Amino acid sequence: MEFPEKVTINEMVLRDGLQLEKKLLSVEEKKILFSSLQEAGVKSFELGSFVHPKLVPQMANSGELFEKIAREDMDLIGLVPNLKGAERAKEFGVDRINFVFSASDTHNMQNVQKTTAESIEELKKINEFCERNEMVLTVTIATSFGCPFEGDISKKRILATIEQLVGLTIGDITLADTTGMANPKQVYELLKEVKNSFPEQTFNLHFHNTRGMGLANILAGLQAGVTGFDTALGGLGGCPFAPGATGNVCTEDVVHMLHSMGIQTDIRLEGLLKASALLENMIGHQNSSYLLKAGPYNRKYPVPVSN
């Protein structure tokens, strides 16, 4: 098995992670959570989204949060569903935005009331807007491994979707498994093919652990040569517009797996566990981190955790 030496973790808890939570966190609380993750060495964050506050009230204070956080040495990303979102993001000084659209028309209609083709037209406008305003644009293609409404999404469809992005000034492209439908074989085969077809392009992965296959899918992504993954502290998260959606693959569980395998992340696990405990206090319920319950495996002194 061949693995990369180093992996970049993009922390999603403040966006994807919080958007299904009943409790709305204040800007102050989000800032505390951010600082705790920053202390643990996390450098890349999707910090919030610029969607209609009525649709996703958990994200209504995203702009204010961006204004209150120093950007130095950090990648702070704002999710936008359309040009209007990009314009709002700019008003708050955001300089990196991630445009999300879905490879499945039905999911895209539920999410942003547009077909996939209409969203790609919107992306072209956002691309011009970002070029004019010197903003970095990245793209996430949701439901890349399956759609809760349409079922399987073919490899051919994903390749044809990516083909339409060629020529735009976009940074990384993230393929997202929005509702945890991916399996490791599918991840390996799709990513191998996508990377071979677009060798100049960097591809990242975004998994939800809906059916317990998150870590296995990350392993398959690593073997296909992917080195960037979206994860969320405590395994929080889910799409509000997809039935049965649950949490992202959990940051501390992923980092623990990577470190056990000798793969670097520049993130300190103890710091992540502190942040994860803090998160539980803030949201008022247990999160789904395995590591927070069990603790890291200490090779010298393995101690059973349950009694």
Ligand code: ZN
């Ligand atoms: Zn997600």
